[in-house]
Amino acid sequence: MSETLLKIEQLEVNYGAVRALKNVSLEVKSGEVVALLGANGAGKSTTLRAISGLVKAKSGGITYANQNIARLNPTQIVALGVSHSPEGRRVFPGMTVLENLRLGASQRNDKENIQADIDRMFEMFPILSERKTQTAGTLSGGEQQMLALTRALMNRPKMLLLDEPSLGIAPLIVRQIFATLAELKKTGTTILLVEQNVNIALNLADRAYVLRTGEIVLNGSASELRLNSERVAQAYLGGGIETQDSRAA
Amino acid sequence: MNLLEYTFQQIINAVSQGSMFALVAVGLSIIFSLLRLTNFAHGDMMMVGAFGTLVMQLAGVPFLLAVLLGIVISALVGIIIERIAYRPVRGAPDVTMLLTSVALTYILENLGILLFTSSPRNFPLPDWLNASFNLADGRISFTSINLLTFGLTLLALLFLAWFVRNTQVGLGMRAAAEDLTASYLVGINVNTVIVVAFVMASSFAGLAGVLWAAQAGVVEPHMGFTPLLKAFVAAIIGGFGSIPGAIIGGFVLGALEVLIQSLPSEWGLGAYRDAIVFTLLIAFLLFRPGGIVGVKQEVKL
Amino acid sequence: MKYSRLIFALGALLGFTLLVPNILPQYLVRVLIVMGINIILVASLGLSNGFTGVFSLGHVGFMALGAYSSGILTLSVSKKLAYLPDLPGFLAGYNLPFxxxxxxxxxxxxxxxxxxxxxxxxxxxxxxxxxxxxxxxIVNNVLINAETLTRGARTFTGIPDFTTLPWVVAWMVVTLVVLSRIAYSPFGRAMRATREDGIAAQGIGIQVLPTRLIAFTIGAFFAGIGGALYAHYLVSFSPATFYIAMMVTQLTMLVLGGQASLTGATLGVVIVTVLSELLRNLERGFDLGFVKLPAVFGASQIALGLIFILVMVFRPQGLFGDREIKFVESKVERNERPVPDHL
Structure with missing residues (x-):
């Protein structure tokens, strides 16, 4: 098995008096795709925000490539090769597609390769090329998600943090985006994926963790969890009555 | 003087006045868009630029070089105040930042008094700058300072437009103004962006200070305050936080002031120009807080 | 007894007020007068800025209106003829007591x-x-241009010197008692609620607009009182007297003491007054025998500005935050903020 790229140990995060994460430990190996599952407010996004330095951990450790990054600021973490495509896409609405992509390369100094990478992104999603001089605010939700993903890729990340890439997007485009993610996986990009759509996430992921009210309540390989969808659903709902097959969700 | 000539003369006045407002307002807007800081100390960068130029001239530096050095000094002061005063209160409530800038104004102006006393000093100009031009047998006239004000403002604003579109830091400036959190996430070096923003804003204000002093013929420690208030009005009626808004607001305000001044004197409104302008500001705040260009409310995390 | 502390404090203040003019040098009495006026002004500024969260920079504008209107009202008829010959008839004909x-x-x-x-x-x-x-x-601009009422940018002079220490202390007591009554009443709680969260306050039935408006109006009333007292202390002034420098001084006092505390406002005034008097004396330059310090004008303001920034950076809530010294023992249940009457 390949080496561990990201390791989170007993992470605890508070928002004011509210505890958002307690005792979360997880690890992501190099080249792996790991899904973080769970209901709204379970702490998935908070975990990503803690990794990328947007929120500071109250206690616990975050190690990336054998380096403690828990006290680094977001810019330093991006410079280490961790790209975070945030919840709600957060493209820069008043700036053009091209400018958004160029901003994704903010931490890079290899000017000559940046243009080539932009071209590569346009090959990946040709629609973005058509819209390259349009401002991002005028794009559809799906196009904005493509832009948010490619903007994150412009950093040439070793590790990609993706927050709900399927949220509010037409199924056809979701499929297109996840096909791209599968390609990325083949090229060896490590991905930590937050998803509500369990089915689609487990199809892409190697392993998954299920969070509930700030704690990890279940983890296992994707194939295992796919076979055991009742347990996943139960973990989601807090051990209550199982009402739906998570596969159908 | 016929109506056409009169109008032309007024347009020259309005453009010259508006250029100055735009130059100061742009800096206010850039800083506000990044930090939500209503920067009262911005006007004092005019004073710093003008006094810097004066001191250099007295030291025997040729005029143009002195102006350049004066602008560099205001940029440096901008960097210093950002580092020692604004960075520690970054992210604090709006009022805390606003009060910090009020305190800075107070310090800078009193520093000016301490170094140069509060009485106005003569601002020497080379002869070529004192030249004036006449058209239509002297019925239309303007000075080389009018020309220079417009020309340099245009250059500065074109440079700014180029900068925010074509450089990585400039792109970062626009991005950070739109969505600070996302800027951190894509790896924009926000500190650098903010420092560069202060350099640009302060040097524009420094330039405006030199032009202002050249028009008035004198420099004094409080010279930045009235233009600052006007620049606030310009930036807000244009759309606070927007660069194009600040420019439009600057020229609109310039035109408005010239218009008020050219009203028949028996109406007695000319003297109440400032009251009228600030009433307009309040009206904008109430009815169109996004200004002429319609700035949207900031993205909250 | 519930009011024993208040009565003691008032008694002490009365004794102090009657005694002081006889024992202290005239210079110090004048400092005390200005300090008292500033307490009125800064405490009332705190009502809108600190308690209600409407951060007004216009307080000095009201002060100026108060100063000019009281000045015009009290100016003797003969002086009105000399200084303000074009005054409208209803103002020109008579004058009012203080x-x-x-x-x-x-x-x-x-x-x-x-x-x-x-x-x-x-x-x-x-x-x-x-x-x-x-x-x-706008106020400044109008005062400068309304020459028939104000002599414009020129000095407005001839105002009777009514302001004495007892007057100031009496008004100061009235101001603080009234403000503390308001600030720590149910209405005061509504004010603080609109400061913390306007939308939430609306949700529990507090009307934000009227609440803010009343606080702003009461604050302006006392600003007018303070302005009038200041006018009859200065005797002559111009629109420039009531402008940005004065605004900054009052803000420094408020912010240093604590914006949401009447005690803080009061002590902020005292501290800044003492400091600026000390600094003003230092600034004139002095002779230590072996070394002579030259006069450095403006240094005291710079020091005040620096203090202001240090407070903003390290203690933005001010020295007192929202705490108070109580002068009335109250029987309010725990968990509820007590109602302090204080001086």
Whole structure:
């Protein structure tokens, strides 16, 4: 098995008096795709925000490539090769597609390769090329998600943090985006994926963790969890009555 | 003087006045868009630029070089105040930042008094700058300072437009103004962006200070305050936080002031120009807080 | 006894006020007068800025209105003929004694605040600050140009020197008692609720606009009183007297002491007054025998500005935050903020 790229140990995060994460430990190996599952407010996004330095951990450790990054600021973490495509896409609405992509390369100094990478992104999603001089605010939700993903890729990340890439997007485009993610996986990009759509996430992921009210309540390989969808659903709902097959969700 | 000539003369006045407002307002807007800081100390960068130029001239530096050095000094002061005063209160409530800038104004102006006393000093100009031009047998006239004000403002604003579109830091400036959190996430070096923003804003204000002093013929420690208030009005009626808004607001305000001044004197409104302008500001705040260009409310995390 | 502390404090203050003019040098009495006036001004500024969260920069504008209106009302008929020959008839013909003139000045300010507050109190954050600053600029501009009433930019002079230490102390006591009664009443809780969260306050049935408007209006009333007292202390002044420098000084006092505390406002005034008197003396330069320090004018203001920034950086809530020294023992249940009457 390949080496561990990201390791989170007993992470605890508070928002004011509210505890958002307690005792979360997880690890992501190099080249792996790991899904973080769970209901709204379970702490998935908070975990990503803690990794990328947007929120500071109250206690616990975050190690990336054998380096403690828990006290680094977001810019330093991006410079280490961790790209975070945030919840709600957060493209820069008043700036053009091209400018958004160029901003994704903010931490890079290899000017000559940046243009080539932009071209590569346009090959990946040709629609973005058509819209390259349009401002991002005028794009559809799906196009904005493509832009948010490619903007994150412009950093040439070793590790990609993706927050709900399927949220509010037409199924056809979701499929297109996840096909791209599968390609990325083949090229060896490590991905930590937050998803509500369990089915689609487990199809892409190697392993998954299920969070509930700030704690990890279940983890296992994707194939295992796919076979055991009742347990996943139960973990989601807090051990209550199982009402739906998570596969159908 | 016929109506056409009169109008032309007024347009020259309005453009010259508006250029100055735009130059100061742009800096206010850039800083506000990044930090939500209503920067009262911005006007004092005019004073710093003008006094810097004066001191250099007295030291025997040729005029143009002195102006350049004066602008560099205001940029440096901008960097210093950002580092020692604004960075520690970054992210604090709006009022805390606003009060910090009020305190800075107070310090800078009193520093000016301490170094140069509060009485106005003569601002020497080379002869070529004192030249004036006449058209239509002297019925239309303007000075080389009018020309220079417009020309340099245009250059500065074109440079700014180029900068925010074509450089990585400039792109970062626009991005950070739109969505600070996302800027951190894509790896924009926000500190650098903010420092560069202060350099640009302060040097524009420094330039405006030199032009202002050249028009008035004198420099004094409080010279930045009235233009600052006007620049606030310009930036807000244009759309606070927007660069194009600040420019439009600057020229609109310039035109408005010239218009008020050219009203028949028996109406007695000319003297109440400032009251009228600030009433307009309040009206904008109430009815169109996004200004002429319609700035949207900031993205909250 | 519930009021024993208050009565003791008032007694001590009365004794102090009667005694002081006889034992202290005239210079110090004048410092005390200005300090008392500033307490009135800064405490009333705190009502809108600290308790209600409407951060006004226009307080000095009301002060100026108070000063000029009380000045015009009390100027003797002969002086009016000399200084303000074009005064409208109803003002030119007679003059008022000190107390009614002061109260009228306060009421005028309250009326103006009420009228401009109706639109302005809808604004929040930076915008209300900029708009109230706009009000200050407008007042200044109008005072300079309304020559028939104010002599314009020239010095307005000939005002009777009514302001004495007992007058100031009496008004100061009235101001603080009234303000503390308001600030720690149910209405005061409503004010603080609108400061913390306007939307939530609305949710529990507090009407944000009227609450802010009333606080702003009351603050302006006392600004007018303070302005009138200051006018009859200075005896002559010009529109430039009531402008940005004065605004900054009052803000420094308020911010240093604590914006949401009457005790803080009071102590902020005392500290800044003492400091600036000390610094002002240092600034003139002095002779230590072996070394002579030259005069450095402006240094005291710079020091005040630096203190201001240090407070902003390290203690933005001010020295007192929202705590108070209590002068009335109250029987309010725990968990509820006690009602302090204090001086």
């Amino acid at each position: 107390l009614p003139a002061t109260i009228l000045a306060g009421l005028l300010c309250a009326a103006v605040a009420f009228l401009i507050g109706i639109p302005l109190m809808r604004l929040s954050g930076n915008y209300v600050s900029v708009a109230t600053l706009g009000f200050l600029v």
